[in-house]
Amino acid sequence: MQLLGQARQARTRSIVIWTTVSVVAATGWAMLALSRGEDVSAAWMVAAALGSYAIGYRFYSRFILRRVLRADHSRATPAERLEDGLDYQPTDRRVLLGHHFAGISGAGPLVGPVLAAQMGYLPGTIWIIVGVIFAGAVQDMVVLFFSTRRDGKSLGQIAREEIGPVGGVAGVLAIFSIMIILLAVLALVVVNALAESPWGTFSVGMTIPIALFMGIYLRYLRPGRVSEVTAIGVALLLFVIIAGRWVANSGLAETFTLAPRTLVIWLVIYGFAASVLPVWLLLVPRDYLSTFMKIGTIGLLALALVFTLPTLQMEAVTDFASNGEGPVFAGSLFPFVFITIACGALSGFHALISSGTTPKMIQKETQVRSIGYGAMLMESSVAVMAITAACVLDPGVYFAMNAPPAVIGDTVQAASEVITSWGFVVTPEQLAAAAESVEEGSLLSRTGGAPTLALGLAAIFSDILGGETMMSFWYHFAIMFEALFILTAIDAGTRVGRFILQDALASTHPRMARFRSTGWLPGILLTSAVVVGLWGWLLWVGVNDPLGGINTLYPIFGISNQLLGALALGLCTVLLIKSGRLRYAWVTAVPMAWVAVVTLTASWQKVFSGDPAVGFLARRDQYQAGIDAGELLPGAADMGEMRTIVNNALLDAVLAGVLALLVLVVFADAFRVAWKAVRAPETVRLHEAPYVESRLIAPAELIATKAEKAELAKAGLGPGGGVPAQRRATEPAAEPTDEREAGR
Amino acid sequence: MSARTAPRRALAWLRWYVTELTGENAYQRYRERAERTDPGGPVLDRRAFERWRTDQKYADPTKHHGCC
Numbered sequence: 014m015q016l017l018g019q020a021r022q023a024r025t026r027s028i029v030i031w032t033t034v035s036v037v038a039a040t041g042w043a044m045l046a047l048s049r050g051e052d053v054s055a056a057w058m059v060a061a062a063l064g065s066y067a068i069g070y071r072f073y074s075r076f077i078l079r080r081v082l083r084a085d086h087s088r089a090t091p092a093e094r095l096e097d098g099l100d101y102q103p104t105d106r107r108v109l110l111g112h113h114f115a116g117i118s119g120a121g122p123l124v125g126p127v128l129a130a131q132m133g134y135l136p137g138t139i140w141i142i143v144g145v146i147f148a149g150a151v152q153d154m155v156v157l158f159f160s161t162r163r164d165g166k167s168l169g170q171i172a173r174e175e176i177g178p179v180g181g182v183a184g185v186l187a188i189f190s191i192m193i194i195l196l197a198v199l200a201l202v203v204v205n206a207l208a209e210s211p212w213g214t215f216s217v218g219m220t221i222p223i224a225l226f227m228g229i230y231l232r233y234l235r236p237g238r239v240s241e242v243t244a245i246g247v248a249l250l251l252f253v254i255i256a257g258r259w260v261a262n263s264g265l266a267e268t269f270t271l272a273p274r275t276l277v278i279w280l281v282i283y284g285f286a287a288s289v290l291p292v293w294l295l296l297v298p299r300d301y302l303s304t305f306m307k308i309g310t311i312g313l314l315a316l317a318l319v320f321t322l323p324t325l326q327m328e329a330v331t332d333f334a335s336n337g338e339g340p341v342f343a344g345s346l347f348p349f350v351f352i353t354i355a356c357g358a359l360s361g362f363h364a365l366i367s368s369g370t371t372p373k374m375i376q377k378e379t380q381v382r383s384i385g386y387g388a389m390l391m392e393s394s395v396a397v398m399a400i401t402a403a404c405v406l407d408p409g410v411y412f413a414m415n416a417p418p419a420v421i422g423d424t425v426q427a428a429s430e431v432i433t434s435w436g437f438v439v440t441p442e443q444l445a446a447a448a449e450s451v452e453e454g455s456l457l458s459r460t461g462g463a464p465t466l467a468l469g470l471a472a473i474f475s476d477i478l479g480g481e482t483m484m485s486f487w488y489h490f491a492i493m494f495e496a497l498f499i500l501t502a503i504d505a506g507t508r509v510g511r512f513i514l515q516d517a518l519a520s521t522h523p524r525m526a527r528f529r530s531t532g533w534l535p536g537i538l539l540t541s542a543v544v545v546g547l548w549g550w551l552l553w554v555g556v557n558d559p560l561g562g563i564n565t566l567y568p569i570f571g572i573s574n575q576l577l578g579a580l581a582l583g584l585c586t587v588l589l590i591k592s593g594r595l596r597y598a599w600v601t602a603v604p605m606a607w608v609a610v611v612t613l614t615a616s617w618q619k620v621f622s623g624d625p626a627v628g629f630l631a632r633r634d635q636y637q638a639g640i641d642a643g644e645l646l647p648g649a650a651d652m653g654e655m656r657t658i659v660n661n662a663l664l665d666a667v668l669a670g671v672l673a674l675l676v677l678v679v680f681a682d683a684f685r686v687a688w689k690a691v692r693a694p695e696t697v698r699l700h701e702a703p704y705v706e707s708r709l710i711a712p713a714e715l716i717a718t719k720a721e722k723a724e725l726a727k728a729g730l731g732p733g734g735g736v737p738a739q740r741r742a743t744e745p746a747a748e749p750t751d752e753r754e755a756g757r
Numbered sequence: 758m759s760a761r762t763a764p765r766r767a768l769a770w771l772r773w774y775v776t777e778l779t780g781e782n783a784y785q786r787y788r789e790r791a792e793r794t795d796p797g798g799p800v801l802d803r804r805a806f807e808r809w810r811t812d813q814k815y816a817d818p819t820k821h822h823g824c825c
Binding site for chain 2: 100
């Protein structure tokens with residue numbers, strides 16, 4: 014009777030709590046959507062985001078875990094069954110969440126939302142939040158689950174096994190091309206942030222010697238002391254940000270004032286060196302530095318936002334959402350806002366992480382909810398912060414920073430005139446003052462998102478820490494933080510591309526097998542050169558694009574990333590169907606269909622749209638006609654630039670088209686397999702690892718329930734969980750970790 | 758749980774978390790494991806172990822790293 018009373022009490026409490034959360038979220042959304050003409054506080058952004066995440070996590074992810082995936086708490090995970098102390102290692106769920114988050118998050122969610130802000134804060138925010146709840150987080154969680162059921166196999170391996178060789182090969186090709194485009198676009202963001210900025214160039218350049226020092230320290234002086242060396246590295250990093258100001262005001266300024274083309278050459282040399290040098294020298298220390306900076310800065314930003322609750326200056330929905338004439342990227346809200354947001358709502362690349370390392374460390378199948386779904390919600394909140402930071406800026410300044418020179422010219426007077434004509438009043442003095450506040454020569458056409466985000470961050474941070482005088486420090490701090498991420502991604506991405514290429518070459522012929530060896534230097538040099546050459550070339554094209562590289566290349570990047578997401582969701586759908594969960598296949602099939610429609614529409618428009626601002630072929634025809642008639646069209650200063658525009662447009666059209674075709678091949682193959690599984694279920698062969706009963710005790714969620722705590726205490730285990738001690742006495746080899754002592 | 762011990766516990770927890778996250782305890786874990794499975798057998802020193810671990814971890818770059 015008493016128990017029943019307690020249960021009823023708990024239920025009532027739960028209803029009260031979740032009603033409150035819903036009201037908070039709904040109020041947030043209402044304020045964001047319905048405010049017109051008045052200033053909207055970022056508090057409503059926070060309320061809408063956190064409230065929606067809480068509801069999505071509590072209800073939808075639980076439904077997926079229990080009904081759709083039917084995750085089995087008693088089934089041993091690969092970490093438990095195959096524990097080897099290296100790859101396979103049951104890891105405390107809270108630690109693994111940190112690992113997984115550090116693995117999935119990068120520059121993407123910081124850049125995309127900033128660009129999407131040109132359509133106002135509302136469309137971007139809606140897609141970031143709704144998209145993550147129904148697509149992005151679902152993808153990460155489901156991929157993590159299926160990979161855990163398959164001993165932590167990678168997405169590519171699963172695709173080959175479960176779909177077939179045709180889809181598999183097309184998938185690998187798609188991943189390789191996406192990688193190249195991603196690297197080129199990220200590098201372009203860095204180039205735009207550092208060009209003509211001695212302060213930024215100096216401090217970002219100094220990260221290389223800092224990383225080398227850390228690498229040697231870790232290898233020879235004090236092996237394994239990671240936090241120690243990271244603390245030293247971060248201190249040095251802060252020092253070079255301060256020192257950058259001295260350099261910019263000294264005789265050395267000229268040495269570090271680099272033109273975009275010079276920066277491209279340096280980046281290509283850097284990428285090649287980083288891919289060939291041993292990992293411990295550059296990549297490992299960079300990894301530690303960027304992980305720390307990432308988690309630190311994001312935490313700081315979240316706190317600063319909540320404390321200052323700045324006012325959003327951008328309109329909820331700008332005219333660019335419907336007329337498709339936006340200067341940052343062309344095209345209307347559907348489909349382009351969805352592909353621009355990219356990683357903050359759904360990222361195909363996360364599927365590669367969810368299927369690689371994390372499944373080999375997870376203690377319990379039930380933890381895929383907090384780790385897969387939870388980490389992606391955190392990533393999405395980073396995207397919400399990025400769009401907020403962009404929208405607290407004056408819209409006039411925002412457009413001046415993000416429109417290419419072909420549109421707004423290259424003086425503050427011209428820019429102010431053009432932007433004011435769009436309805437965003439801004440004076441030349443305001444634009445000059447904005448640049449001066451962060452000690453940059455000019456902020457015009459600093460496209461790519463990073464400088465805009467940096468300015469927004471600087472405004473928010475300096476509000477609580479240091480005031481006006483600290484603006485320039487925080488701006489360069491933020492530039493450094495983004496450049497650090499991106500350079501690490503270039504390091505790692507070039508290696509991944511090289512590895513895919515080595516693997517592909519090796520499998521073409523037995524005599525090529527030595528390409529696979531990581532010790533065969535000619536192979537490494539050759540494949541690195543090919544990968545660096547490919548993205549370097551695309552980067553060169555972007556930098557020299559008279560119409561602005563970001564607004565041409567970024568949509569292709571967004572499309573490719575979302576196509577990868579659609580592929581991962583498609584694979585999840587096939588797996589759901591093959592494993593007899595047809596009834597619930599909509600959970601991944603609906604977002605897959607949506608993303609496929611969005612991206613294929615976007616691809617179609619980018620290639621075939623009759624509007625030369627959107628469609629590459631139309632743009633080629635327009636400028637070719639201009640060349641034939643001997644007249645210069647807007648954006649081109651001479652006939653050479655006219656020809657560059659024609660060539661670039663053709664190249665971009667081919668890229669967008671080929672990617673879409675590759676993905677269609679994979680889809681067709683996946684559909685064939687799924688159809689077969691529905692028609693003839695008896696022919697289905699799943700590649701799941703067999704059931705083994707788990708002996709490990711660990712809570713399912715981040716916070717243990719009362720019952721779980723009692724179970725842990727009874728088994729003599731700490732909050733991290735583990736295999737009970739009495740079993741350890743009889744089977745010593747099965748003792749997993751020593752974290753139970755440390756965990757206290 | 759008095760007011761004095763709560764910050765100390767939080768600090769200890771943070772220290773444990775950082776050690777776990779950075780993998781600084783990998784060597785200790787390896788030694789305990791080696792002693793358990795093969796008492797008296799050869800054990801790598803820390804420098805050799807950390808080298809071996811880095812080389813293993815980064816041998817296949819597709820195994821980790823997000824870009825996005």
